[in-house]
Structure formats: C-alpha cells, structure tokens
Ligand code: SF4
C-alpha cells in the first residue's frame with residue numbers, strides 16, 4: 602500500500618507534505634510532486650498536511666484519480682528527490698482553484714546532458730507530438746498504433762543508453778506513460794523527459 606499525490610497538486614506544489622515524511626519518499630518535477638510507491642511506508646503523516654487535500658491512500662483514491670497511481674510510480678523514477686519544503690509553484694495563484702489539471706502536467710525535468718555521451722543522446726531522442734505522432738532516429742509512427750510499432754521503436758534506439766523523451770505540451774499523458782512503460786520494460790534505465798516549447 603502507498604499514498605498517492607493527485608491532480609490538485611499540479612502547479613500548486615505547497616510542499617508541506619515533504620517536511621513530515623519520515624522516509625523522504627517525495628519526488629519533485631517542475632509542476633508536480635509524487636510519492637515513490639516502493640519507498641512509502643504508509644504512515645499517513647503527509648495526508649493531513651496538504652492544504653488542498655491532494656494526497657490519498659491508494660485504497661481511498663477518488664475514482665477519477667486512479668490514473669495517478671501509475672503516474673506517481675512512473676514519475677518517481679525520473680523526478681528528483683525532495684526532502685525540504687520550498688515556496689509554492691509560481692503559478693499557484695492562478696491554478697489553486699482549477700479542476701481537471703492533468704492536461705497542465707508539465708513533465709519537463711530538464712536534461713543534464715553533461716552526464717551522458719553525446720552519441721547516445723543523438724541516437725536516443727524520442728519526440729512525442731500533440732497529434733500522437735512519434736519520431737525517433739529516422740522512424741515515425743503514431744502512438745495510437747503503438748502496440749504495432751514496439752519493434753520499430755526498439756530498433757531505432759541504443760539499448761542501455763540514456764533516452765531523451767521530448768513531449769509537446771498537449772500530448773496525452775497516457776501516451777507518455779505508454780512510452781515510459783515500454784522503455785522501462787526494455788531496460789532503458791536512464792530516461793530524461795522534457796517538454797517541447799509551444
Ligand atoms: Fe511519506 Fe508516510 Fe506520506 Fe508515505 S504516507 S509519503 S511514508 S509521509
């Protein structure tokens with residue numbers, strides 16, 4: 602069992618939750634925090650700390666927030682660990698009362714390209730566009746046909762090298778998750794995500 606950060610946190614990030622976690626299992630992206638499901642000890646201390654009730658136990662999630670179980674699990678592997686509170690998101694005043702914020706989830710974690718060799722970056726760039734089109738190293742297909750193109754995608758990548766996944770802002774989050782899942786299944790252990798500018 603784990604606790605899960607849900608949609609309300611997007612572009613708010615009050616971070617009160619972080620201060621109380623005894624095992625430091627919160628991870629931060631530019632617009633959102635997640636809880637690492639393998640590290641959370643289910644102590645429930647964080648839940649009442651969030652001023653906008655964004656945190657739920659996995660078994661008490663509202664039905665429209667179920668997708669956040671997977672979103673927390675996947676993003677925890679690519680976001681940075683956060684152990685101290687920080688000021689809220691810069692756009693928090695405009696977003697604190699907004700509902701259905703998943704479309705604003707910006708998963709740009711930046712790219713520390715200095716840690717990777719330039720050849721692997723060149724070979725292992727994947728672009729996911731708003732239309733669902735995916736392009737990578739001379740290969741192109743649409744994510745809606747993803748189940749038919751896994752071999753094609755795999756052939757275009759250098760196994761065990763860093764993958765840079767660049768995503769247009771309106772691309773559906775489920776599409777990103779499909780690619781992430783595929784990459785993790787195929788042992789691409791270092792995956793960096795960034796958002797393409799509008
Ligand atoms: Fe951390 Fe406890 Fe919250 Fe899990 S339930 S994230 S261990 S404070």
Ligand code: F3S
Nearest residue numbers: 610615616617618651
């Ligand atoms: Fe997000 Fe609430 Fe923590 S807004 S950062 S879950 S305090």
